[in-house]
Amino acid sequence: MEKKIDRIGVLTSGGDAPGMNAAVRAVVRTAQSMGIECIGIRRGWHGLISGDFEVLKPGSVSHILTRGGTILYTARSEEFKTKEGRKKAVATCKMLGIDGIVAIGGDGTFRGALELSRMGIPVVGVPATIDNDIGCTNYSIGFDTACNTAIDCIDKLRDTMQSHERCSVIEVMGRDAGFLALYVGIAVGATAVLVPEKKLNIEEDVIEKIRDSRIAGNTHFMIVVAEGAGKAYDIAAAIRDEIGIDPRVTVLGHIQRGGSPSARDRETATRMGYYAVKAFAEEKENTVICIQNGAITAIPIEEALKMKRSLQMDRYEILETVGIKAFPED
Ligand code: ATP
Numbered sequence: 001m002e003k004k005i006d007r008i009g010v011l012t013s014g015g016d017a018p019g020m021n022a023a024v025r026a027v028v029r030t031a032q033s034m035g036i037e038c039i040g041i042r043r044g045w046h047g048l049i050s051g052d053f054e055v056l057k058p059g060s061v062s063h064i065l066t067r068g069g070t071i072l073y074t075a076r077s078e079e080f081k082t083k084e085g086r087k088k089a090v091a092t093c094k095m096l097g098i099d100g101i102v103a104i105g106g107d108g109t110f111r112g113a114l115e116l117s118r119m120g121i122p123v124v125g126v127p128a129t130i131d132n133d134i135g136c137t138n139y140s141i142g143f144d145t146a147c148n149t150a151i152d153c154i155d156k157l158r159d160t161m162q163s164h165e166r167c168s169v170i171e172v173m174g175r176d177a178g179f180l181a182l183y184v185g186i187a188v189g190a191t192a193v194l195v196p197e198k199k200l201n202i203e204e205d206v207i208e209k210i211r212d213s214r215i216a217g218n219t220h221f222m223i224v225v226a227e228g229a230g231k232a233y234d235i236a237a238a239i240r241d242e243i244g245i246d247p248r249v250t251v252l253g254h255i256q257r258g259g260s261p262s263a264r265d266r267e268t269a270t271r272m273g274y275y276a277v278k279a280f281a282e283e284k285e286n287t288v289i290c291i292q293n294g295a296i297t298a299i300p301i302e303e304a305l306k307m308k309r310s311l312q313m314d315r316y317e318i319l320e321t322v323g324i325k326a327f328p329e330d
Contacts, residue, residue: 005280007037009098010056012070013044013105013112016257017128017142019265020070020104025061026273027102032058034281039096043073044105045080045112048089053096065266068145068259074105080112086119093121100285102276104128106140107305110288114301122285124276125301128269130257133177136304137290141272144264146173146256147183153252154188158222165219167210167239167247171232172224173256178311180256181226186319191221193319194235196228197311202238210243213323223247271296 010027012020024040031038040056041047054060064071079085093101100122103113106129113123127134130146150172161168174180178195185193192209194200210221223239225232236247261269272289279287279298287298299307 005034005036005099007039007097007099008277008280009039009041009048009053009093009096009101010072011041011044011047011101011103012072012074012128013103013109014074014076015106015129016068016070016074017130017140018068018145018257018259018261019141019269020072020074020128021061021064021067022261022266022269023104023126023128023141023273023276024056024070024072025064026270027277028056028061029058030274030277034277036277036280039098040072041101043075044077044109045089046075046077047073048092048101049077049079049085050088051092051095053092066260068257068261070104076108086115089116090119090121100124100280102126102273104141106131107134110134110301110305114286114305117286117301122280123301124279124285124298125288125304126269126272126276127288127290130180131174131177132179133175133309135307135309136288136299138293138309139268139291141265141269142257142261143180143183145259145262146180147187148262149256149259150180150184150252151187153250153255154184154222154224157250158188158220161220161222161248167221167223167245169223169225169232169236169239169247169249171227171249171251171253173252174226174228176228178226178229181224181229182311182315182319185224186315188222188224189323190224190319191218191323192223193316194223194225194229195311196226197313198229198316200230202235202242206235206239207242210239210245221247
């Protein structure tokens with residue numbers, strides 16, 4: 001039995017991630033197929049407070065599947081964290097006749113969604129962040145594209161590092177999580193990967209690895225540092241002091257957020273956007289659309305926010321086993 005929904009809003013919030021547009025497109029087109037009107041709220045929760053919106057027709061989202069960023073813009077709103085701010089957002093929803101909102105973003109966005117749902121506006125969350133650190137889902141939109149972008153940059157760096165027999169320290173994004181760094185580190189065959197989840201021991205985690213790599217015959221070294229694990233310039237200085245080689249530092253920064261979404265991000269975003277709209281009709285609102293063991297599932301926001309994802313530390317073992325560890329026995 002499907003519930004009657006006339007109009008929904010869709011917004012993107014928090015940090016942008018490649019694939020957000022694909023999710024917006026899926027929301028608009030799925031809504032259309034169910035006879036639901038779709039309103040695009042610009043600039044996340046901020047736009048809901050100020051009444052910054054546009055009516056989205058199926059044609060409004062043509063040609064955005066391949067585009068990075070978000071056509072709805074994104075923002076962070078301190079005002080939305082206050083009850084007064086959220087009252088204004090509720091008033092906008094009432095004024096627009098919105099029966100529910102699809103909120104595409106990260107944990108912060110879902111915390112805002114939970115508060116809004118408690119004030120009577122149904123919300124469905126869609127996880128999107130390049131950090132892949134949202135506890136309730138095995139995968140968040142944008143991670144694959146960000147990994148590919150980082151890998152592409154590091155492969156290019158490797159060409160020049162190899163030619164000059166240099167050491168490179170590369171800082172990747174990820175905030176307090178090492179998912180991006182470890183995944184990328186494995187994919188580029190890094191000499192060492194530093195993540196916030198593992199307390200840094202510069203001697204063991206970096207210097208010894210470079211020494212081992214040298215013994216194995218390497219003349220160039222790639223150290224991948226998650227932004228939450230330490231500053232790339234500090235790591236480089238420690239390498240210089242300890243081992244006498246002069247590393248080059250590259251901070252990849254916001255370049256990792258951009259670019260056309262990968263196949264995985266387009267496909268995942270499309271499926272998540274579709275199920276987000278279906279969730280309203282099936283009375284599964286106030287949930288986050290998650291991927292658990294490969295399947296899409298809707299988890300209540302409150303429960304979703306309590307869930308934690310931890311880094312699979314066996315990947316460290318894998319990185320070392322197929323990297324430097326294998327060589328001395330040759
Ligand atoms: P990213 O992972 O890219 O940072 P995010 O969704 O976690 O994305 P945040 O800046 O943490 O990004 O949150 C986005 C917005 O959600 C905030 O600017 C704020 O408006 C709202 N928000 C966050 N936490 C709360 C909260 N506790 N109560 C109400 N609103 C919140």
